[in-house]
Amino acid sequence: MRALFVVLKPLCFLALLGYCPSATVRPKEGWQVYSSAQDADGRCICTVVAPEQSLCSRDAKSRQLRQLLEKIQNMSQSIEVLNLRTQRDFQYVMKMESQMKGLRSKFRQIESNRRTLLTKNFQELKGKMNDLQPLIPVLEQYKTDATLISQFKLEIRNLSLVLTAIQEEIGAYDYEELQQRVLGLEGRLRNCMNKLTCGKLMKITGPITVKTSGTRFGAWMTDPQASPKNNKVWYMDSYTNNKIVREYKSVSDFVAGIESRTYNLPFHWAGTNHVVYNGSLYYNKYQSNIIVRYSFESGRVTTQRALESAGFHNVYPYTWGGFSDIDLMADELGLWAIYATNQNAGNIVISQLDPLTIQVLNSWNTEYSKRNAGESFMICGTLYITNSHLTGAKVYYSYSTKTSTYEYMDIPIHNQYFHMSMLDYNARDRALYGWNNGHQVLFNVTLFHIIETDDES
Numbered sequence: 001m002r003a004l005f006v007v008l009k010p011l012c013f014l015a016l017l018g019y020c021p022s023a024t025v026r027p028k029e030g031w032q033v034y035s036s037a038q039d040a041d042g043r044c045i046c047t048v049v050a051p052e053q054s055l056c057s058r059d060a061k062s063r064q065l066r067q068l069l070e071k072i073q074n075m076s077q078s079i080e081v082l083n084l085r086t087q088r089d090f091q092y093v094m095k096m097e098s099q100m101k102g103l104r105s106k107f108r109q110i111e112s113n114r115r116t117l118l119t120k121n122f123q124e125l126k127g128k129m130n131d132l133q134p135l136i137p138v139l140e141q142y143k144t145d146a147t148l149i150s151q152f153k154l155e156i157r158n159l160s161l162v163l164t165a166i167q168e169e170i171g172a173y174d175y176e177e178l179q180q181r182v183l184g185l186e187g188r189l190r191n192c193m194n195k196l197t198c199g200k201l202m203k204i205t206g207p208i209t210v211k212t213s214g215t216r217f218g219a220w221m222t223d224p225q226a227s228p229k230n231n232k233v234w235y236m237d238s239y240t241n242n243k244i245v246r247e248y249k250s251v252s253d254f255v256a257g258i259e260s261r262t263y264n265l266p267f268h269w270a271g272t273n274h275v276v277y278n279g280s281l282y283y284n285k286y287q288s289n290i291i292v293r294y295s296f297e298s299g300r301v302t303t304q305r306a307l308e309s310a311g312f313h314n315v316y317p318y319t320w321g322g323f324s325d326i327d328l329m330a331d332e333l334g335l336w337a338i339y340a341t342n343q344n345a346g347n348i349v350i351s352q353l354d355p356l357t358i359q360v361l362n363s364w365n366t367e368y369s370k371r372n373a374g375e376s377f378m379i380c381g382t383l384y385i386t387n388s389h390l391t392g393a394k395v396y397y398s399y400s401t402k403t404s405t406y407e408y409m410d411i412p413i414h415n416q417y418f419h420m421s422m423l424d425y426n427a428r429d430r431a432l433y434g435w436n437n438g439h440q441v442l443f444n445v446t447l448f449h450i451i452e453t454d455d456e457s
Contacts (some may be wrong), residue, residue: 069163070197072156102449197331198380199447201395204413207434207441211255214238217272217421218324218435220254224428225278225329232260239272239322240286241420247296265294270312272422272435273327277335279353284326291328291337291358307351309341316340316370320389322419326368331378331452338369338383348373350383350401363456366399366406375423377432379447386413389420413443 006390113350131422216235221234233254234245243265248254268286277284280302281294289310293303317324327338335353337360350364366383374386374393387396395411415436422435424446430444 072160202444202448206443211440220273220423220440223276224426270323275328277330282328310339333381368397377425390413
């Protein structure tokens, strides 16, 4: 196995920014996929080097190749005629060259014995020889030109054979077969891109302000498990004394304020750290450590379970308060709960949850105080914690559930509106959703990827 290292900046958000995962891989059949870090606006650019779309049009491509082949054949015929004429003239010139060399040799003999010759005859012979002398380098160049023409003829013949083979290959496939090949390659391309789901956080840029609405505190989200065609947005204003969830069919409807449906939950929520995952809303029931799972499809609570030993009702909140004791979130690896317990001295506990039963599958105790954390989010099984909810905040600490190790970091996050009351990662959009003092914002993340491939070359 060979590891390829890629830095990717995937700010891809539904209809607003488009979906653009990318990778540096080496798939077969000549397809290559590359990614650049970002464009001038900080968004991901994906470049795919693949066969042109016009290749799917057999008639147009065949016509172009046929015209090119005819031109080369015409050139080849012209060179053939030129070559025959050149060979004929060349034989004559070779005879002439031989005679000139013989004449020069005889002249030298005569010159050495010029005392025995009449002066007049000698001068005439010398003059004729001087006239013929410049022809010798001309003949040498002519031989070189003749050689080049022969080489050119051979190259044209080889190129003609290559083009004929290409024309035969294209003619071997009909339009439908080419379409199937293209679809197959596109499927492989998507599979390659899906390998980019996990990586280590390197940088946060933005935010992009999507909308300004509601109170200072709240939450908004999309479902990371939804299909690409499902771009619903859910909106939950305030951190308490509210049970109304507003649904929008798309981001554009959300921006325009066009609601598609409202849900009246059976219990008030606490805090702003809710999550929608696989069609259900998970939230902390007010004045309790109970997690509620509410199905949007059925419009009822399907599961509720207490999170054992978890502090609640501002016992262990984030720095801004707001009953933010229990933070529910999702990433590429599943559903998580972030909270603190007396047993862990008020430090953060990470628990992975079963989405159906809300049972704790596994837990990790960190050494970072929940009350000193501004916000937190999970990416690929690693918890990232900010040191404040105010201006100057940065990602200061991370804990990997894979290795059960922590790391201190220094990744700034621009708190544009001075008060962050919600910050959550969406694995499908690969962006951070934030509620920033009554502004619904998105942050771009830069992830460092390690992709394992089977390519040994």
